[in-house]
Amino acid sequence: MLKNAAFLASLFFLSGAPLLHSQALPAGTAASHLVVGGMFSEFAPDYGENTLRGAGFYADLNVRRHWGGEAEGRFLRFNQQLNVHEDTYLIGPKYRFRFWNTEPYVKVLFGNGQFNFPESFAHGGYVVWAPGGGIDIHLTRRFSTRVDYEYQRWSGFQGSSLTPHGFSFGIGYRIF
Secondary structure (H helix, E strand, C coil): CHHHHHHHHHHHHHCCHHHCCCCCCCCCCCCCEEEEEEEEEEEECCCCCCCEEEEEEEEEEECCCCEEEEEEEEEEEECCCCCCEEEEEEEEEEEECCECCEEEEEEEEEEEEEEECHHHCCEEEEEEEEEEEEEEEECCCCEEEEEEEEECEEEEECCEEECCEEEEEEEEEECC
C-alpha cells in the first residue's frame, strides 16, 4: 500500500516537469506552479449519527492556465463513536478559474478509502471517487486559504456504497 502511494505521489509531482521553463513565458500564458497545504475537515460519514472531523494535506500542481491536478490525504479521526473513522488518499484532475486574488475550482478525485468498523471489529479498503469544488483565496504571492466541498462515493461498501460528504478549510503555500 505504501509503495503504491509513493508511486502515485511521484507520478503526480513529476508529471509537471516537462512543463517547467527556464525563460519567461509569452504574455497571456501562466507558468506551472505547485501549492502544498494542510486542512481541517468536517464530514458527515454516512455511517452512524455523528460528524467526523480531522486533519489532512493537499498538493496542487497547476500545469496549464486552467488545468492541473490535486492529491490529498484526509484522516477523519476526531469525534469518533465506537472507534469508527475514515481515511482517504485521492488524486485527480482539477479545473480552476482566476478572478483577481481568488481561484474557484472544480475537481474529480479517485483513490482509496479506509474504513474502521465499530469497536475495531473490522477494517476495510474501498475504491473512492469524489467530485468537489471550492475556492482558493490568495493572501500573498506565496500563501492562500481555501474552502472546499467534497462528495465521496465509496464503491462496494457492504454490498452498496458509502457516501460521505463535507467541508474542508485549509492554508496553502506556493513552492514555485
